[in-house]
Amino acid sequence: MGSIFSLQQILNGLQLGSIYALIALGYTLVYGIVRLINFAHGDFFMIGAYAAYGSFYMFNALVAGRSGTLAFLVLLAAMIGGASIAYLTNKFAYKPLRYKPKLSSLITAIGVSMFIEYFFSALPAIGPSYRSFPDILVRKEIRLGNAVISNLVIIDLAVAAILMVGLTLLVRKTTLGKAMRAVSQDKDAARLMGIDIEKVISFTFMVGGAFAGAAGLLAGMTYPRIFPYMGILPGLKAFIAAVLGGIGNIPGAMLGAYIMGIAETFASAYNSLIGEGIAFAILILVLLIRPRGLLAEKIADKI
Amino acid sequence: MKKVLFVMAPVVLVAASYAQDIKIGGIGPVTGEAATFGISTKNGMTMAVDEWNAKGGIFGGRKAKLIFEDDKGDPSEGAIVWNKLIQQDNVVAIVGTVMSKVSLVGAPISQAAGIPMISPTSTNEKVTLVGDYIFRACFIDPFQGTVGANFAFNDLKARSAAAIFDLGNDYTKGLAENFKKQFEKLGGKVVAFEGHPTGTTDFKAQLTKILQGKPDVIYIPDYYNDVGLIAKQARELGFKGPLVGGDGWDSPELVKIGGTAVENGFFTNHYSSEDKRAIVQAFVKKYKAKFGAEPDALAALGYDAMYIMLDAIKRAGSTKGAAIRDALKATDINVVSGRIKFDENRNPIKSAVIIEIKNGKQVYRTTVNP
Amino acid sequence: MNVRKLPRFLIAVVLFYIVVEVLYRTEILNGYLLHIINLSLIYVILATSLNLINGITGQFSLGHMGFAGVGAYVSGSLTTLILKLSVTNPASMLPFLLSIIAGGVVAAFVGFLIGFPSLRLKGDYLAIVTLGFGEIIRTIFNNIDAVGGPRGLLGIPKFSNFTVILVAAFLTVVIIRNLIESSHGRAMLSIRENELAAELVCVNTTRYKVMASTFGAFFAGIAGGLLAHLIQLAHPTQFGFIKSVEVLIMIYAGGVGSLTGSILAAFGLTFLSEGLRLGIRALADATGLPIGGEWRMVVYALLLIFIMLFRNEGLMGMRESRIIKNVEVD
Structure with missing residues (x-):
């Protein structure tokens, strides 16, 4: 079955993985800092796609013809859209429950997710219908032997790579990044050091939301169809990717996402039935062998 | 009382x-x-x-x-x-x-x-x-699948076909199965029969595999929202042949999502909006x-x-x-x-009508009686 | 066990049975409301059994409906495909009940199997693995053509009725309550409170976690079987992640660890979702606003968020009603 592992399938998998990676990073950032599975994260992704959709029609006339500028503006809008909803969700739904049992936040997160989806679907201006996502950039295809590479594959990979490098720099080199790491390691100690924890948490949510928003734009461009429930499945898959890599761990989320993307592609190519369940099967296997995910450090339980 | x-x-x-x-x-x-x-x-x-x-x-x-x-x-x-x-x-x-x-x-x-x-x-x-x-x-499911296969074999002169359908949706699976049955009965060859998970947006793995079998036609009995994406990705991967589907295609959104990719597409439907009645x-x-x-x-x-x-x-x-x-x-x-x-x-x-997508419009092609 | 106090809950359930039957026979209660009550009772089984795993033992599970799916498919296949039972034949009742129990037993076995690998995992990791198992079970149903594949298992006879469902719900609550109040239950609680400490005082945590998972899965399987024989269909989409979340919401809205809370929430949320149908329509008629059924779930989600924000320990917290409680705990 050499055909499964063709260059084409690897490219397909990397493209899918890039989108998963951007969503997975948001899960991992938020989890790392507040230990909360943010179930509404897939919906931030959806809102990013809608923000991109709306801003395209707003800016299209303004920058007529210059598709590069337009793409940049739309990316900005998608990231702002994702960041705003993340900010609001944190402020109104998660912050009041910060020092309450963790699982009540989890149920609230599910409630927020349901609310966003149903609200968008009920809102007459948006509605439940599928909308076609406009072509922001002209599609081009390059033939490479047996494989076809479209410019979208390159854009998806590049945008994901740039954002991931940016995030790594942010977390490692800036003061804010240091604060994020401090809060994720020990909230109380961080507070004693004079770090405004709530501000750092809020910022982390916004970064995660912005990444999900960017993923929304990329998904919209690559799979040009958006609707209010579009975040559920990618959200779930990206979450699994984050757990796979070791939730709370940034390189882990990226690794997990690319493994997921490629594994899903190969499995679907091998047998469509296996493709459907592969994400979950891999996850269970990995967690049984390495319960804390691929890249997680070993930490002893606190007593 | x-x-x-x-x-x-x-x-x-x-x-x-x-x-x-x-x-x-x-x-x-x-x-x-x-x-x-x-x-x-x-x-x-x-x-x-x-x-x-x-x-x-x-x-x-x-x-x-x-x-x-x-x-x-x-x-x-x-x-x-x-x-x-x-x-x-x-x-x-x-x-x-x-x-x-x-x-x-x-x-x-x-x-x-x-x-x-x-x-x-x-x-x-x-x-x-x-x-x-x-x-x-x-x-009902068997009717459209059969009509689609007859059309692909007799009108489009296809001798090999592939089908892609939604694993979790009985409608698309039913149509695909009946298409396969009829197409093989007519003497055609079904080179690939691939399901995809419900709600997915990436069909490239299945399509790449389908295209390795070099089918004359791809049968896509999905709803328009998926069809648009599948068509686009199939064209992106280099497929030039006709696409055939069922009444799930009938929506103005199909052409918007699929763009030029759904050109050379045909589907079975109940009526044509061109119908003068x-x-x-x-x-x-x-x-x-x-x-x-x-x-x-x-x-x-x-x-x-x-x-x-x-x-x-x-x-x-x-x-x-x-x-x-x-x-x-x-x-x-x-x-x-x-x-x-x-x-x-x-x-x-x-009776069913066959509609063709031509220049972004639905064009009446022929009527098929049960 | 304090036998003297046992009848309180029994009396309450018998009274409930008589009231519902009388109201239904006199046509004050129509078939629609009876259906909602039946559904609520099935949710009572699902919620209390999930509470055993999740609330009592503290093992966060997101795949509970997967077990219900196993029960539904096993019992449905038995009554529909293998035994070909007919509702009109009174002799079919016994094989039906046995089929339901068989569904529960197979679900329990799956729960037992899943209990083992889950032992190494905690908290969110466990949540995601149970979610994965639930989805894999759903995918399997989706791809077995003998039980209908994506079409679902069709033509299941309608055996489930108010009496059967109420008895099943009653037994579930009583058995789970007795389990919780036994020394086994105390051991499970100790795992939730502090697993390491529990181990240090020689609680066999492995055994109790597997036990909770097996028992919980058994009752979920029973509930799934009853549901399939109530709506006459078993379909893969009914047992996915989103459905598991619905049950999860019930135990959190009711109060984690409180069976009373689970029962109240199972009824409350099922009736709330129906009440909103009427409420939204009344609001639309009164104000003339163009709001339809699509707003029902928006309100439902908002109410859920408010419950969690302003009463985050759930309706009952960890308390138990005196009606349900068997022994008084100091």
């Missing part, structure tokens, strides 16, 4: 004055992932009811009152709304619902209560087999004016199903279940999707 009667009297009077309206239950998923299909269906039903009421009602000056309930596309929820409409609202008939899995839960409830039901879009053969009160307005033209025009969008197949079938039901109630001249059922059986009416008569299994006997 007298006291009770005294108290009851005004209630009965009030009830009598409202009894003028004939209550019809409508069911469809207006929340959840199938919401877009439910909304179209609901729009179609509402339009049919409004039209009949504007004409002066169903019979004896009595108007129809549509009570529409959401089933979320969920069988458990379906059982609830069927019970509610029949037991609580006392509807005389039910038009619904979109998904076969939900209609299959509702049908036994309708049958047991003797409340006639017509499903606009549930294509699973088993739905109407539940009993003599259950009808449908759409094709007055009822079709009036329907398309009125729908656009009322809802600001072009009708899709679900809107047309929702409209037709309601229209057929109201017509039957009128001919029955009664709101009794058995009378409406008998009238439904005797249906012979021209609606948007053609002239409808029911066969012994209460499925409509109607």
Whole structure:
């Protein structure tokens, strides 16, 4: 079955993985800092796609013809859209429950997710219908032997790579990044050091939301169809990717996402039935062998 | 006892004055992932009811009152709304619902209560087999798959074909299976038969595999939202041949999502919006004016199903279940999707048309009789 | 066990049975409301059994409906495909009940199997693995053509009625309550409170976690079987992640660890979702606003968020009603 592992399938998998990676990073950032599975994260992704959709029609006339500028503006809008909803969700739904049992936040997160989806679907201006996502950039295809590479594959990979490098720099080199790491390691100690924890948490949510928003734009461009429930499945898959890599761990989320993307592609190519369940099967296997995910450090339980 | 009667009297009077309206239950998923299909269906039903009421009602000056309930596309929820409409609202008939899995839960409830039901879009053969009160307005799965295979083999002269379908959706799986059966019976070769998970947006793994078999034609019996993406990704991977599908393609969004990728695409449908019949033209025009969008197949079938039901109630001249059922059986009416008569299994006997996508427009290609 | 106090809950359930039956026979209660009550009772079984795993033992599970799916498919296949039972034949009742129990037993076995690998995992990791198992179970149903594949298992006879469902719900609550109040239950609670400490005082945590998972899965399987024989269909989409979340919401809205809370929430949320149908319609009629059924779930989600924000320990917290409680705990 050499055909499964063709260059084409690897490219397909990397493209899918890039989108998963951007969503997975948001899960991992938020989890790392507040230990909360943010179930509404897939919906931030959806809102990013809608923000991109709306801003395209707003800016299209303004920058007529210059598709590069337009793409940049739309990316900005998608990231702002994702960041705003993340900010609001944190402020109104998660912050009041910060020092309450963790699982009540989890149920609230599910409630927020349901609310966003149903609200968008009920809102007459948006509605439940599928909308076609406009072509922001002209599609081009390059033939490479047996494989076809479209410019979208390159854009998806590049945008994901740039954002991931940016995030790594942010977390490692800036003061804010240091604060994020401090809060994720020990909230109380961080507070004693004079770090405004709530501000750092809020910022982390916004970064995660912005990444999900960017993923929304990329998904919209690559799979040009958006609707209010579009975040559920990618959200779930990206979450699994984050757990796979070791939730709370940034390189882990990226690794997990690319493994997921490629594994899903190969499995679907091998047998469509296996493709459907592969994400979950891999996850269970990995967690049984390495319960804390691929890249997680070993930490002893606190007593 | 007298006291009770005294108290009851005004209630009965009030009830009598409202009894003028004939209550019809409508069911469809207006929340959840199938919401877009439910909304179209609901729009179609509402339009049919409004039209009949504007004409002066169903019979004896009595108007129809549509009570529409959401089933979320969920069988458990379906059982609830069927019970509610029949037991609580006392509807005389039910038009619904979109998904076969939900209609299959509702049908036994309708049958047991003797409340006639017509499903606009549930294509699973088993739905109407539940009993003599259950009808449908759409094709059944085997018909479209067979027509699609005949068309691909005879008209498009395809000798090898591939199919891609939704693993979690009985409609698309049913069509794909019947396509495969018929295409192979005709002597063609099905080089790939690939399912995809529900809700996915990336079909490249399956398509890359399909294209390695070099099929002449790809059969894609999905809904328009998926078809647009599949077509685009198939073209991106270099497929130039024709694409064939079913009535799930019928939506103005198909060309918007799929762009030029759906050119050289053909699908089986109930009617063509180019059809010059007055009822079709009036329907398309009125729908656009009322809802600001072009009708899709679900809107047309929702409209037709309601229209057929109201017509039957009128001919029955009664709101009794058995009378409406008998009238439904005797249906012979021209609606948007053609002239409808029911066969012994209460499925409509109607011809299919093949529509071609040409320059972003739906163009009538040919009519196929069952 | 304090036998003297046992009848309180029994009396309450018998009273409930008589009231519902009388109201239904006199046609004050219509078939629709009876259906909602039946559904609520099935949710009572699902919620209390999940509470055993999740609330009592503290093992966060997101795949509970997967077990219900196993029960539904096993019992449905038995009654429909293998035994071909008919509702009109009174002799069918016993094989039906046995089929339901068989569904529960197979579900319990799956729960037992899943219990083992899950032992190494905690908290969110466990949540995601149970979610994965639930989805894999759903995918399997989706791809077995013998039980209908994506079409679902059709034509299941309608055996479930109010009496059967109420008895099943009653037994479930009683058995789970007795389990919780036994020394086994105390051991499970100790795992939730502090697993390490529990181990240190020689609680066999492995055994109790597997036990909770097996028992919980058994009752979920029973509930799934009853549901399939109520709505006459078993379909893969009914047992996915989103459905598991619905049950999860019930135990959190009711109060984690409180059976009373689970029972109240199972009824409350099922009736709330129906009440909103009427509420939204009344609001639309009164105000003339163009709001339809699509807003129902928006309100439902908002109410859920408010419950969690303003009463985050759930309706009952960890308390138990005196009616349910068997022994008084100091």
